[in-house]
Amino acid sequence: MPETPERYVARIVDVPGAGIRLDPVAESAVPGEPTEVNLLGLAVALALGSADYEHHPEPRDTATQTVEALLAGESVMPWRATGGVAGTVPYVVCERTASGHYGCRVQHRPEGEAAGPA
DSSP: OOOOOSEEEEEEEEETTTEEEEEEOTTOOOOSSHHHHHHHHHHHHHHHHHTTEEEOSSOOOTTTOOHHHHHHTSSEESEEESOOOTTEEEEEEEEEOTTSOEEEEEEEEETTOOOSOO
């Protein structure tokens, strides 16, 4: 059984008119097991919702916007920011809890800061 990553960190990139794309940092990996992928995807969506992101009016293309492609940064997510913090770059930061679930949050880092995990 493949090992499940302990952290997932990705820069949130605005794609005008379409939504956002996640740009995972080099140390991040998408889990290999379908259940783990879905758990991470749900945790990311909850973190985005808690950080005032909302669903973009464009419908999701289920052929290309799979959870795996979204987490790998290969597809655009139908979300958009409703606000932001000037002079910062948003990241979604996820860590596995002791119970094995993902806890995610949106973190605003100063522009120009190294993109590694924080």
